[in-house]
Amino acid sequence: MHIPDGYISPQTAGGLWALMVPVWYAAGNRIKRTLKARQAPLVAIGAAFTFIVMMFNVPVPGGTSGHAVGGTLVAVVLGPWAAVISVSVALVIQAFFFGDGGILAIGANCFNMAFALPVAGYYVYRLAAAGSPLSSFRRWAGAGFGAFAGINISAFLTATEIGIQPGLFHTANGTALYSPYGLSQTIPAMMLVHLTVIGFIEFAVTALAVAYLQRGHLELLGARATAAGGSRLKPLLVGLLLALIFVPLGLIASATAWGEWSPDQIRQRFGFVPRGMSRFAGLWQGIIPHYGAGGGFWSSTSGYFLSGAIGLAAALGLAFLVVKLIRRADRHA
Amino acid sequence: MPDQDPSKTAPPTGLPAWMGGARPATVMAAVPGRRRKDSAVQKTIEGIAAALKTSVFSEKIASRPGLLQKMDPRAKAVSLLGLLVAAALVRQPLILLGLYAVTTAAAGASRISLKFFLKRVWLFIPVFAGLIVLPSIFNVVKAGDPLLTIWNFGHEVRLGPWSLGTSIAITKQGLTGAAILVLRVAVSVSLAVLLALTTRWSDLLKALRVLFVPRVFILILSMTYRYIFLLLDLAAEMFTARRSRMVGPSSPREDRHFAAASIGTLLGKSHALSEEVYAAMVSRGYDGEPLSLRRFHMRGPDWLLALAAAAAAAAAIGADRLLG
Numbered sequence: 001m002h003i004p005d006g007y008i009s010p011q012t013a014g015g016l017w018a019l020m021v022p023v024w025y026a027a028g029n030r031i032k033r034t035l036k037a038r039q040a041p042l043v044a045i046g047a048a049f050t051f052i053v054m055m056f057n058v059p060v061p062g063g064t065s066g067h068a069v070g071g072t073l074v075a076v077v078l079g080p081w082a083a084v085i086s087v088s089v090a091l092v093i094q095a096f097f098f099g100d101g102g103i104l105a106i107g108a109n110c111f112n113m114a115f116a117l118p119v120a121g122y123y124v125y126r127l128a129a130a131g132s133p134l135s136s137f138r139r140w141a142g143a144g145f146g147a148f149a150g151i152n153i154s155a156f157l158t159a160t161e162i163g164i165q166p167g168l169f170h171t172a173n174g175t176a177l178y179s180p181y182g183l184s185q186t187i188p189a190m191m192l193v194h195l196t197v198i199g200f201i202e203f204a205v206t207a208l209a210v211a212y213l214q215r216g217h218l219e220l221l222g223a224r225a226t227a228a229g230g231s232r233l234k235p236l237l238v239g240l241l242l243a244l245i246f247v248p249l250g251l252i253a254s255a256t257a258w259g260e261w262s263p264d265q266i267r268q269r270f271g272f273v274p275r276g277m278s279r280f281a282g283l284w285q286g287i288i289p290h291y292g293a294g295g296g297f298w299s300s301t302s303g304y305f306l307s308g309a310i311g312l313a314a315a316l317g318l319a320f321l322v323v324k325l326i327r328r329a330d331r332h333a
Numbered sequence: 334m335p336d337q338d339p340s341k342t343a344p345p346t347g348l349p350a351w352m353g354g355a356r357p358a359t360v361m362a363a364v365p366g367r368r369r370k371d372s373a374v375q376k377t378i379e380g381i382a383a384a385l386k387t388s389v390f391s392e393k394i395a396s397r398p399g400l401l402q403k404m405d406p407r408a409k410a411v412s413l414l415g416l417l418v419a420a421a422l423v424r425q426p427l428i429l430l431g432l433y434a435v436t437t438a439a440a441g442a443s444r445i446s447l448k449f450f451l452k453r454v455w456l457f458i459p460v461f462a463g464l465i466v467l468p469s470i471f472n473v474v475k476a477g478d479p480l481l482t483i484w485n486f487g488h489e490v491r492l493g494p495w496s497l498g499t500s501i502a503i504t505k506q507g508l509t510g511a512a513i514l515v516l517r518v519a520v521s522v523s524l525a526v527l528l529a530l531t532t533r534w535s536d537l538l539k540a541l542r543v544l545f546v547p548r549v550f551i552l553i554l555s556m557t558y559r560y561i562f563l564l565l566d567l568a569a570e571m572f573t574a575r576r577s578r579m580v581g582p583s584s585p586r587e588d589r590h591f592a593a594a595s596i597g598t599l600l601g602k603s604h605a606l607s608e609e610v611y612a613a614m615v616s617r618g619y620d621g622e623p624l625s626l627r628r629f630h631m632r633g634p635d636w637l638l639a640l641a642a643a644a645a646a647a648a649a650i651g652a653d654r655l656l657g
Contacts, residue, residue, distance in 0.1 A: 004458050005521030006514060010421040028549070037621035038611050040549060044556030045564075045607040049600060051557070052564045055384065057376040058592045059585035065373045070596070077600060089550075089557050096537065097529050098387060099458060102521055104417050166475075171657075174477060176510040177424055178517075180469035208593030209600070217601040 001069070001158055001198075002094070002109055005102025007179045008161055009169045016161070017107030023115050024088065027081040035082065046078050047089035054090065058201045066198055068205040069113055069154075072121030072147035076210060077220050080122040087114035108161055112154045121150030121206075126326045134221050135214050144207030151202040155194035159186040373588045374576055381569045385562070394530045399443035401531035401638075406540035408635035412642030413528045414544070419646035420520040423653045426509065429516035432649055436523040443531050454526050459519040466514050470507035477504030534558060540629065552623035560606070567602065571595050 005013075031039045053070035060066060075083035088110045094100035101109045121143075128142025163183035166176040179186075213220050395402055401409060420432050440450045468474045479502035489499050528537065538554045546554075575591060583591070 004462070004518055005417065005421065005525075006462065006517035010418060013421070024550075028547070032549075037615070037619065038607075040552050040556060040621075040623070041607045041610040041614060042604075044553045045560050045603045045610065047553065047557040048560035048564050049603040051561050052568050052599060053596055055377065055380045055565075055568070056592050056596065057373045057380065059373040059588045061585060065376065065585075073596070073600070077604070085550075085553065089553055092554065093558060093561070096525065097391070097534055098384065099522060099525060103413070103525055104421055104521070171424065173506060175506040175513070176469070176475075177513060179514065180466060180475055180507070180510045185474075204589050205593050205596060208590060209597045212594050212597030213600065216597065217604075220601060220604055 001113060001155060002091075002101030003105045003112075003158060003162065005104050007102075008105060008108060008165055009178050010104060011169075012161055012165070013102075013104045013108055015107075016111045020088075020107045020110050020115065023084060023111075027084040030081040031079075031085060034079070039082070042078065043082050043085050044089070046074055046082060046086035047093075050074055050087050050090040051093060053205075054094070056205070058205055060197050060200055066201050068201050069117060069151060070202075070205065071113060071118040072125065072143060072150045072202070073206045073209055075118035075122035076125055076143050076146070076206075077213075080119045083118035083122070084114055087118060090114075108158075112157045112161070116157055117150040117154040119150075120153045121146035123326070124149045130326050134218050139221065140207045140210040140214065143210040144203040147202040147206035148199045151199055152191070152194050155190045155198070156187065159183070159190035162186045373585070373592070374572055374579075374583075377592075378569060378572045378576065381565050381572070385565060388534065388562075391530050392533060394443075394445060395533045397444055399445070399531065401439060401443040401527065403634070404531075404638050405629050405631050405635040406532050406536045407543040407629055408631060408639045409528055409532055410537065410540045410543060411639050413524050415642050415646040416524055417521055419649045420517060420524070423517075423649055424513070425653050425656050426512045426516055428649050428653045428656070429513065429520055431652075432520045432645075433516065433523060435645060436520060436527060440523075440527055440530075443527070445527075445530055450523075450526070450530075453530075454519060454523045458522050459515055462518040463511070463515045466511040470503050470511050472498060472500075472502045472504050472507070475504065475507055475510075477506035479503070480505045480508060536629075548623050556610075560603075560610075563606075564599065564603065568595065568599060571598070 031043060035042055050070055053073070054067055056068060057065045058068055071083060071087045074086050078086065091101060091109050091114055092106060095103050095106050095109070124146035125142045128145060129136070129139045132138040160183065162179045163181065163186035165178040166180050166182050169177040171177065210221070416432065420429065423429055423432070437447070437450065441447060472479060479500070482500050482502040485500040487499065535555060535558065538558060539551060541554070542548065542551055572595070
């Protein structure tokens with residue numbers, strides 16, 4: 001899941017940095033308010049814990065084993081915003097010192113694993129566990145399903161980021177400059193393993209660990225259960241929207257700024273249909289028909305951005321709905 | 334081993350059956366066909382040991398006299414970033430090869446043994462990238478101009494819904510793309526490894542301040558780095574204790590429960606630890622504003638390094654545009 005440097009273009013990597021900066025800013029403000037001076041040791045040791053969890057080898061039925069990310073577990077115990085910072089810090093240390101994930105790709109890896117994963121995982125957990133006592137089975141089951149959802153959303157984002165590369169960045173004769181595989185290849189490849197093996201690991205480890213905490217450390221589960229909910233998320237939303245507008249603009253601007261494409265070439269570049277993609281068009285159908293896989297508009301650059309924007313809007317809408325439902329459930333409880 | 338006949342295995346001294354068994358616990362891993370079953374615990378121990386080894390080795394190299402070791406960590410961090418961006422933007426395999434040569438030369442000047450450096454860089458990430466990219470050089474996976482035809486069917490071959498085309502060939506686009514990807518990954522990893530090997534890790538984290546990372550994040554990074562080793566130690570002890578209590582292979586199910594329980598225990602301990610660390614910090618006057626005693630000084634050679642890196646990055650991009 002860690003994207004190394006070289007698989008994605010600097011434009012994609014930079015765009016995801018731009019998306020992460022407002023997220024880090026909002027998360028930093030939030031934990032500063034809720035945790036005060038305590039934030040540094042708590043988040044730092046949470047990050048160290050996340051780092052260690054990623055080293056655990058967990059066996060899967062059938063003989064193999066794999067690693068968990070554990071972001072949802074951290075979010076359940078420390079809250080989603082502290083988890084964003086904790087997992088980010090763990091990823092930064094992995095990138096700089098252990099070669100897990102690239103340095104330019106830190107923005108992308110943090111967006112996938114430190115933002116989307118714990119936040120999605122946490123809200124699924126909250127939805128499942130809303131109003132239930134700390135020792136309820138809904139807590140561990142909800143954490144498990146949250147972890148499963150989180151890791152798969154994260155894998156989908158990773159596959160999307162890698163999969164848009166060949167269509168956007170290639171030379172005139174079609175040589176891919178970064179990862180050569182299109183969306184119709186990366187998405188099935190990533191989702192197959194994450195919906196099964198890795199998803200199972202994440203589910204099992206998170207659910208079992210929460211069940212363990214219910215037996216031995218109930219206070220850890222209760223610490224954050226009441227402190228969620230978002231009243232000052234506006235700056236984050238504004239930041240994300242701004243980034244969403246400026247990231248594609250920056251990409252187009254950078255293409256012209258290099259000053260080596262005539263308008264004709266740019267048109268060609270933006271209307272490019274990767275030939276290899278259409279072969280596998282039948283393999284994967286997104287929610288939007290022929291998302292990046294067919295011909296015409298949806299595989300052009302503007303098509304990518306529009307489908308990306310629609311996807312993000314859908315995700316934000318869904319998140320909003322989930323938060324609403326959780327609030328309502330909490331009021332009734 | 335409840336299925337064994339005690340009369341055969343138990344020694345006359347009255348030892349429990351398993352102690353006199355034909356499979357002493359210490360050679361458990363050597364029992365054929367049993368190795369994979371207990372390997373999750375073993376693999377975790379080995380992973381932790383490898384991480385510790387990596388860091389100890391790095392500190393050792395970082396304290397050796399050498400070109401890059403003498404430089405200010407901030408100059409190195411900025412240089413790395415510039416060269417990484419250049420390596421990411423370049424589109425000619427030759428230029429990437431040049432950047433790779435520069436990086437390897439810098440490793441040599443910093444007294445890092447070439448064999449060690451090559452092993453550290455190439456094992457695993459670029460080799461893995463090569464494996465991943467391999468299928469894309471064939472026209473079956475990604476269309477392109479055939480360079481070397483391996484098999485000519487003479488007619489279109491269909492595999493269920495997929496068409497394989499009329500021949501299998503290695504394409505020019507696929508091969509160039511694969512070379513670009515592997516080289517780009519190798520250059521990026523080399524640069525990152527070079528920085529991590531020639532800089533003390535705690536200094537490197539503080540140097541990130543120059544890249545506009547807020548002070549509180551630097552504090553968190555430094556504390557994380559310090560506590561990773563404590564927690565690694567704790568985890569290694571838990572797994573070694575588990576390993577030494579096992580007299581037979583455990584099932585994957587048991588291993589999973591053990592992994593989750595250790596994660597839970599570790600979480601409880603981490604939480605308690607953070608409270609203690611916080612109390613210790615407060616009692617030493619911490620009020621939420623981090624301060625650092627370590628001061629860096631940019632000297633002539635440091636500026637020179639940053640300038641040289643910037644020039645190399647600009648030259649690489651410029652040459653790439655000229656060639657392309």
